[in-house]
Amino acid sequence: MTQPSPDLDATSWLQAWQQGLSQGHTQFGALMRKALEAAPFDARGKAQMDFALRQVVDAMNPANSLATNPEAMQAALDSGGASLLEGARLFLADVAKGRISMSDDQAFEVGRNVATSPGSVVFENELMQLVQYTPSTAKVHKRPLVIVPPCINKFYILDLQPGNSLVAYAVEQGHTVFLVSWRNVSAEQGHLGWDDYVEQGVLRALDVARSIARADKVNTLGFCIGGTLLGSALAVAAARGETPAASVTLLTAMLDFSDTGELGLMVDEAMVAAREATIGRGGLLKGRELATVFAALRANDLIWPYVVNGYLKGKAPPAFDLLYWNGDDTNLPGPMYCWYLRNTYLENRLRVPGGTVQCGVPVDLSRVDAPAFVYASRDDHIVPWKTAYAGTQLLGGDTRFVLGASGHIAGVINPPAKKKRNHWVGDLASDAGAWLDGAQSIDGSWWPGWSDWLAVHAGAKVAARRALGSADFPVIEPAPGRYVKAKAA
Known part of the structure; x- marks a missing residue:
């Protein structure tokens, strides 16, 4: 010394x-x-x-x-x-x-200087509001894009400021964008389970968006646990003989939970059983606990x-x-959280065909045969990139994998105008290490490459409708809606 x-x-x-x-x-x-x-x-x-x-x-x-x-x-x-x-x-x-x-x-105030992309809430239920954003181009693709953000955070990380908004970027590329705004649940919603998030959250949002856009299918995007919910929902739809998605984008999301990093170190049978005993049949996981x-x-x-x-x-x-x-915390219903912990982090059953029964049907991710774009961040401490890559081996459609620099948030929110970082692209390989060995590094954001890929699946261009919603789903209130503004109690 x-x-x-x-x-x-x-x-x-x-x-x-x-x-x-x-x-x-x-x-x-x-x-x-x-x-x-x-x-x-x-x-x-x-x-x-x-x-x-x-x-x-x-x-x-x-x-x-x-x-x-x-x-x-x-x-x-x-x-x-x-x-x-x-x-x-x-x-x-x-x-x-x-x-x-x-x-x-x-x-800051949500709707004043964050989450300011113009649009309207066109549907709501006990669990979520569906926001439709105002088009900024004269023509839009026939098939809309439905975004499923994580339910453990507020959605506006995807619409933080105009200059770094993935929502605004997608709108500028000629997509009609819908986004699920999860409710910051209170004790009244403490009974809701995983199936509710799949059925009344994701699948309901896809149905409403498809109806409003008068489209045969929708393009879909799931971020973090939103990607896990989206994969589950599309597998449920497949088991019912339905194919609502023309494409699937997964951003830093896990379908295979074999290696969950340091978060997984906190999950064992005793911990999950204790949670099930306290909030598994009703109650809340407070957002402050997750944030800590x-x-x-x-x-x-x-x-x-x-x-x-x-x-x-x-x-x-x-x-x-x-x-x-x-710091804008979000609560989760206890039954939903406990199902998620046991079936993913603890037992890794989602990756097994028929390993889980959701909404009354056995779930098999290989039946999700829509083209998929899977993105991971190389320095992600929440979703290890090799674990995100493992999800490419579970889906049944043609799948592209892209690896971005930086972490869970900064890697995803990387607008092209900033000219920051780099990303890697390459053909799928047997495992993540082999993929990286053969991957090519490209300077700048991964957004333009994703946009080009998405356009292929988005259908022909049609005149943009300035009136949002429809006769069946009239406008309820301006975006971003009141659900996202609710603070965790």
């Missing part, structure tokens, strides 16, 4: 002291990981212990404590203690909220910087739309 020289001035001495503390922390972490490697645990046990160890080591970083953070101490001295008072105020405000603030919550789990996966990005800057230095977080969305 570095020893400060007695000849250093106060500032240099503090810097040397901080460096010494940091070195000691790094060495401690390395020593603990080395000890873990030698411990007599199986691979899963070691991975679980490594995750827990990382939480402890991250928390013990000297920068996370006032007494061992020279910058925080200096701020307190320079401000006459005002930074500490402001930090205490921010801490108490977060205690009242039940979460660590990562953005200025007052800077996701934050723990990247504590040094999503927890500790906001603790240090907010509570120790008295600096309120700046306005950041992505982090505002990240």
Whole structure:
């Protein structure tokens, strides 16, 4: 460890002291990981212990404590203690909220400066609203695009700002876009199950969109768990002899749950059984619980910087739309969540033909024979890209796989105008590693390649109808609708 020289001035001495503390922390972490490697645990046990160890080591970083953070101490001295008072105020405000603030919550309002693409709600039920977006081109493809976002977050990550909106991009490409806006459920919806999300959510949305557009089929897109729901719904439809989808796009979604990364380390029989006993027959999984789990996966990005800057230095977080969305929690019905945990993360039954019965029929993903575009992000810590690739082996139609740079959100939300990152394309191979060995890297966004692929399945161009909805499904209210604005209770 570095020893400060007695000849250093106060500032240099503090810097040397901080460096010494940091070195000691790094060495401690390395020593603990080395000890873990030698411990007599199986691979899963070691991975679980490594995750827990990382939480402890991250928390013990000297920068996370006032007494061992020279910058925080200096701020307190320079401000006459005002930074500490402001930090205490921010801490108490977060205690009242039940979460660590990562953005200025007052800077954003859904429908005012996020989720602003024009459109209307054209259908709603207990579980979701269906938004139809206003066309921006004179002609549109005959077949509409129906987007199924994750139900564990608000949909507007796909419509955050005009410059990075996947919704707006699809509209600009001449697609009539419909989007499922999941309800932020309360105790009244605590009885809903997985089948309800499939039947009254996805399949109902496809039927309504097809009716309004007067189309034979629709193009479909599922993001994250929305992709899992979409795959399930299309397999249910296939079992009934129905083929509502002309194409399937899956973005960072899992159909095969063989390797679920660090999230899977938290799921075992005891955990699932405990959840089933408490909320499996009714109740809610609070959105704050899920948010805490996701934050723990990247504590040094999503927890500790906001603790240090907010509570120790008295600096309120700046306005950041992505982090505002990240903090907009969404509840899930207990029965739905428990079914999902057991049949995917715990038992991986969705990948098995007939392994699950959904909406009264056995589900076989190989019967989903529509052309598929499967996208994964290489640094995704929620949906490992090789696991997303495994889904290509389960679907029954012609499938294209694209791998993007960056993570779960940044890889997906990569508009072409930004000219950022790269992506890989290639013919399907027997496994993910073989695919990557033969893949070609292409600079920039994957969106244009997807758009070209989607156009092939979208049908001929017809005159865009300016009136949204139809006689059977009249406009209910302007987009983005009231469901997405509801806060988790």
